[in-house]
Amino acid sequence: MISLRQRIVWASLLGSAALASSGAFAQAPAAPTAPSAAVAQADTAAAPKAQHKRMDPAQRMERMKEHRAKRLAALKEKLKLSSVQEGAWSAYTTATQPPTGPRPHMDRAEFAKLTTPQRLERMQARQAERSAMFAKRADATKTFYATLSPEQQKTFDTETAHMGGHRWHRGGPDGHHGQAPAKS
Incomplete structure (x- = not known):
């Protein structure tokens, strides 16, 4: 899987190549701070995911x-x-x-x-x-x-409607985390 940082780097390279081949590169030089700011933002966005995966x-x-x-x-x-x-x-x-102890594996x-x-x-x-x-x-x-x-049953129904849908938290049928599939 390609990380967000790698996607940004590839997009920057492809964009630079397209500008260079079209001649527009000489007319409008790219700002040198934009890619580094985007990469820094990608690093901070990816940091929480990395911590979650490494959790004991x-x-x-x-x-x-x-x-x-x-x-x-x-x-x-x-x-x-x-x-x-x-x-x-x-x-x-x-x-x-939930059952205690390690799951059978x-x-x-x-x-x-x-x-x-x-x-x-x-x-x-x-x-x-x-x-x-x-x-x-x-x-x-x-x-x-x-x-x-x-009245309590209505409250219970409302409050527990999302509890059975654990698969949405792990990437639902279309792979999006925390989102239901788009309606057609």
Whole structure:
């Protein structure tokens, strides 16, 4: 993948070549500070991405836990739960807690050594695990949802509409991060 800085450098080179071949280069010299300013801006724009990729997995998990706790606290505050609903809230948050510990992982080399039927069985088993986790979360959500008043249900619907769409945060079907596909 070509970085933003490389794109800027290539665009500058191509632009310079086009100007030189058209003779316009001699008429209007380019300002020497423009490309360096663009490259400096590209460096600062790319810096946060580089930091995110290098983050320690344990730090990343901790940050995700903190983010989840903040989201749940904000949701609880907006729902204005009664004391009767507190038990259902606790059961909901416990049941929807992401699994702790490292995810089951198989080395690519080990996976490649398997026969096609063996790989399919492994994938099917992993899919069954994910389906079971989803069913558990769905049941907990439905149970909690049933304890809410119609007003609270409306708030819950509004506030949690984006929570199921994790794929948009990782680059959706068209590869754009955080954006839905363009409507035709």
